[in-house]
Amino acid sequence: MKYYLIAFFTLTSVLSCKINNSNEINIYSQRHYEVDRIQYENFEKLTGIKVNVIKAGADELLERLKNEGKNTPADLFVTVDAGKLQKGVEIGLFQKIDNSVINSNVSDDLKDQNGYWIPITYRARLLVYSNDRVSESDLSTYEDLANKKWRKRLLVRSSSNAYNQALMSSLYANLGKEAVTDWSANVVANFARDPKGNDRDQVKAIAAGQGDIAIVNSYYIGLLLSSEKQSEVDAGKAVSVFFPNQENNERGTHINISGFAMTKNAPHKENAIKLLEYLTGIEAQNTYVNNSYEYPANPNVFPSKIVQSWGDFKRDTLDLNTLGIYRNDAIRVFDQTGWK
Numbered sequence: 001m002k003y004y005l006i007a008f009f010t011l012t013s014v015l016s017c018k019i020n021n022s023n024e025i026n027i028y029s030q031r032h033y034e035v036d037r038i039q040y041e042n043f044e045k046l047t048g049i050k051v052n053v054i055k056a057g058a059d060e061l062l063e064r065l066k067n068e069g070k071n072t073p074a075d076l077f078v079t080v081d082a083g084k085l086q087k088g089v090e091i092g093l094f095q096k097i098d099n100s101v102i103n104s105n106v107s108d109d110l111k112d113q114n115g116y117w118i119p120i121t122y123r124a125r126l127l128v129y130s131n132d133r134v135s136e137s138d139l140s141t142y143e144d145l146a147n148k149k150w151r152k153r154l155l156v157r158s159s160s161n162a163y164n165q166a167l168m169s170s171l172y173a174n175l176g177k178e179a180v181t182d183w184s185a186n187v188v189a190n191f192a193r194d195p196k197g198n199d200r201d202q203v204k205a206i207a208a209g210q211g212d213i214a215i216v217n218s219y220y221i222g223l224l225l226s227s228e229k230q231s232e233v234d235a236g237k238a239v240s241v242f243f244p245n246q247e248n249n250e251r252g253t254h255i256n257i258s259g260f261a262m263t264k265n266a267p268h269k270e271n272a273i274k275l276l277e278y279l280t281g282i283e284a285q286n287t288y289v290n291n292s293y294e295y296p297a298n299p300n301v302f303p304s305k306i307v308q309s310w311g312d313f314k315r316d317t318l319d320l321n322t323l324g325i326y327r328n329d330a331i332r333v334f335d336q337t338g339w340k
Contacts, residue, residue, distance in 0.1 A: 086324025146186035222293025
């Protein structure tokens with residue numbers, strides 16, 4: 001949080017001084033990954049266009065855009081959750097992105113159907129399980145996590161986390177209010193401990209014998225297995241990956257995207273388009289997958305070798321804007337069922 005605040009206030013003054021500089025792009029970013037710095041530096045070297053970044057939480061940045069209105073220095077907003085992008089659209093903060101290069105670079109089923117945002121990567125919210133205490137044959141669907149066989153064995157982070165809120169939103173949309181409320185209550189009864197920590201911590205808890213199965217984002221496993229810390233590599237090796245809801249009659253595994261929206265009053269629109277063309281292109285997409293272990297939005301790019309080793313999977317094709325539309329309903333389900 002201190003890092004975000006320092007970046008926020010320091011770069012605010014930088015952006016206000018440079019707003020009239022036509023050879024730049026100003027980004028409001030929720031993402032905090034090292035790969036983003038690499039991407040922006042590569043783009044600057046290629047084009048000579050300076051990329052300025054303010055980092056903070058998605059809601060904080062959306063509120064800032066709302067308050068700045070026509071005077072915003074921001075050209076692009078990037079977040080790790082389609083629900084936050086949909087929220088920005090609802091508020092009226094973005095303009096449509098209509099560019100043939102960008103559209104041809106991105107898989108159709110990952111795009112915003114209304115054209116307001118562009119995905120750059122996606123991740124699966126999958127299951128990981130103990131190699132020692134769970135068999136793959138024990139696993140099937142998200143719905144099965146409510147089964148009593150998982151009593152005191154399930155690990156997951158807090159309901160305040162956007163990744164869990166997006167998953168619950170997708171379940172709400174797919175199953176309906178009554179079914180998802182019952183599901184959540186039974187899942188809570190299966191918790192091995194109160195939710196805490198991030199996705200890495202859930203994997204480490206399995207390795208430490210504190211639980212047997214966890215809900216995590218796919219890229220965290222790649223980060224653990226590629227870590228310079230042996231303890232993290234060991235934790236990653238202690239589990240296997242499972243994609244739920246893969247049978248022919250099932251909807252597929254829930255996914256979410258990292259994506260960019262162009263602000264309604266972007267002062268450097270042409271530069272912003274150039275950056276989005278670059279980030280969705282093959283070179284930058286390969287940089288993403290080999291550094292952050294996310295899945296590429298560009299269908300002509302393969303995931304990293306670590307991620308490829310898990311095999312292909314069927315992804316849920318639910319309209320990703322639904323993750324925002326049902327967000328408040330999902331939060332109410334969490335509250336009603338005691339998911340802390």
